[in-house]
Amino acid sequence: MKEKKILLQNSAALFVTLFFVYVVLFEFILPINKVLPKPSSVYESFIHIWSDYNLLFAFTTTTSVIYVAIALSILFLYAGAKYFIKLFVEMKYSIQSFQIFRFIPIFFIAVLFNFWLPNNLLAELLFGFLAAAFLALKKLFDESMKIKEEYLLVARNLNLTQSDMYKNIYWKSSLPALVKYYEKIHLSLWTLILIYEFIDNTHGFGFISRTALDYKDFTALYTLAIILSLLIWFGNSVIRFVNNKIIYWSAE
Amino acid sequence: MIEVKNISKEYVDDSGFKNIILKNVSLNIPSEKITSVIAPCGSGKSTLLKIISGLENATYGEVIKNGNQKIVYIPSQPSSFPWLNVEENISLGLHKKDSTKIKSIIGFVGLEGYESFHPNNKSYGFRFRIALARSLAHHPSVILLDDPFFQMDVQTKMEILFLIHETQITFKTTFLLATTNITEALFLSEKIYLMKKDPGEIIADHMVDLPQKRDESIYDSEKFIQLRSHIEKSFKKIDSQKLFNLSI
Numbered sequence: 384m385k386e387k388k389i390l391l392q393n394s395a396a397l398f399v400t401l402f403f404v405y406v407v408l409f410e411f412i413l414p415i416n417k418v419l420p421k422p423s424s425v426y427e428s429f430i431h432i433w434s435d436y437n438l439l440f441a442f443t444t445t446t447s448v449i450y451v452a453i454a455l456s457i458l459f460l461y462a463g464a465k466y467f468i469k470l471f472v473e474m475k476y477s478i479q480s481f482q483i484f485r486f487i488p489i490f491f492i493a494v495l496f497n498f499w500l501p502n503n504l505l506a507e508l509l510f511g512f513l514a515a516a517f518l519a520l521k522k523l524f525d526e527s528m529k530i531k532e533e534y535l536l537v538a539r540n541l542n543l544t545q546s547d548m549y550k551n552i553y554w555k556s557s558l559p560a561l562v563k564y565y566e567k568i569h570l571s572l573w574t575l576i577l578i579y580e581f582i583d584n585t586h587g588f589g590f591i592s593r594t595a596l597d598y599k600d601f602t603a604l605y606t607l608a609i610i611l612s613l614l615i616w617f618g619n620s621v622i623r624f625v626n627n628k629i630i631y632w633s634a635e
Numbered sequence: 636m637i638e639v640k641n642i643s644k645e646y647v648d649d650s651g652f653k654n655i656i657l658k659n660v661s662l663n664i665p666s667e668k669i670t671s672v673i674a675p676c677g678s679g680k681s682t683l684l685k686i687i688s689g690l691e692n693a694t695y696g697e698v699i700k701n702g703n704q705k706i707v708y709i710p711s712q713p714s715s716f717p718w719l720n721v722e723e724n725i726s727l728g729l730h731k732k733d734s735t736k737i738k739s740i741i742g743f744v745g746l747e748g749y750e751s752f753h754p755n756n757k758s759y760g761f762r763f764r765i766a767l768a769r770s771l772a773h774h775p776s777v778i779l780l781d782d783p784f785f786q787m788d789v790q791t792k793m794e795i796l797f798l799i800h801e802t803q804i805t806f807k808t809t810f811l812l813a814t815t816n817i818t819e820a821l822f823l824s825e826k827i828y829l830m831k832k833d834p835g836e837i838i839a840d841h842m843v844d845l846p847q848k849r850d851e852s853i854y855d856s857e858k859f860i861q862l863r864s865h866i867e868k869s870f871k872k873i874d875s876q877k878l879f880n881l882s883i
Contacts, residue, residue: 531712534714537766540690541728541769543727543728556718631753631755632753632755633717633756
């Protein structure tokens with residue numbers, strides 16, 4: 384607890400110092416440059432983005448897509464966990480052979496989705512869901528392969544059924560790592576959806592980032608970066624909070 | 636009574652080399668008694684116990700049991716499931732949960748008051764108590780203990796030693812203990828087998844002629860000291876390189 388407090392104090396001190404340096408340097412010493420915008424213009428840009436770039440609509444679409452995709456992937460995984468684990472355990476070598484596809488950039492899949500279903504919010508949601516579900520399934524596969532031998536020995540010795548083993552041993556043993564991994568999935572999904580919207584160029588934060596880039600709106604790009612950072616930080620904190628409430632054990 | 640007849644375990648590794656883990660291991664495990672196998676680390680003790688419990692197959696040989704005996708294996712890292720509380724851990728795998736019986740077992744192993752605790756990050760001693768209670772809840776004929784004192788501090792080791800002894804007397808359960816420690820095996824057992832490594836092979840067996848009810852005073856008895864010395868000598872007869880990690 385004390386360490387946490389010190390860390391928080393240090394982080395706050397670092398933030399205040401950097402903010403002070405930024406204000407002094409870019410407001411008064413170097414107001415015109417191509418590195419960072421003037422602090423006062425960033426402040427004004429918030430209002431400007433809200434009205435000119437329709438920030439509220441972008442916020443609604445992007446966050447809905449990301450968090451609905453995450454929620455759907457959790458439901459999908461929870462409902463099918465027993466069957467996925469059965470598949471992983473029984474066909475682990477066949478599944479491992481799919482690794483050859485890991486070099487396909489997801490960017491390309493975003494391009495393909497845009498090509499097949501342009502300007503379609505549902506296609507974006509499907510893309511987000513598939514990305515989140517794929518990442519979560521991959522993690523579940525890795526964790527199922529790493530299960531402690533003692534757990535399996537005890538479970539087999541107690542004559543648990545295969546179904547019980549998948550549901551009560553493999554799944555529960557994988558949960559702490561899987562749930563923790565959702566923080567990474569969250570970050571990855573933000574990146575992927577922003578790329579998707581950047582390509583799609585019709586809605587969302589990706590779209591307004593592209594518009595700001597097209598108009599060479601330097602300050603708006605920085606302001607957007609700040610807004611996105613805050614949103615990702617907030618989302619991450621909520622996921623971490625929920626995880627800590629749900630998962631009270633570690634795999635030991 | 637369980638009879639282990641000429642068990643051998645071999646496997647061929649990735650480079651095509653044949654490894655012999657166990658060679659012609661034969662044991663008699665008398666009912667309602669504690670039998671021990673003392674062997675150095677890496678001699679195939681765990682493999683032997685897994686074969687006896689049916690969790691692994693032997694390459695050659697057989698395990699002869701009396702009818703449909705329930706054999707429970709407790710691994711050296713006593714596995715309690717951290718997502719289940721103590722009571723759920725103990726009743727795991729039971730088709731009919733008898734709450735009164737579970738409660739009495741919990742009391743017997745010294746976990747009263749901890750029923751709703753989760754074993755996450757708890758000591759080896761705590762987790763061993765859960766594993767033992769879970770085994771007892773399944774009415775086993777035989778409990779196989781795989782190096783149970785591994786990584787336990789001295790005090791916990793003593794507590795667990797007495798708990799196993801009490802369990803045997805109270806429940807009349809048959810135990811087979813695999814250990815590296817001569818003193819612990821002598822304290823608990825009525826029969827001891829000595830096993831060497833590379834490959835795992837029984838080299839001698841000894842009857843432990845000590846009173847059935849044992850306490851700390853037994854360590855100082857002349858008979859105990861003589862038996863220990865005799866077992867040490869038996870081990871010293873074989874190549875000392877095959878005995879490293881054997882503790883006294």
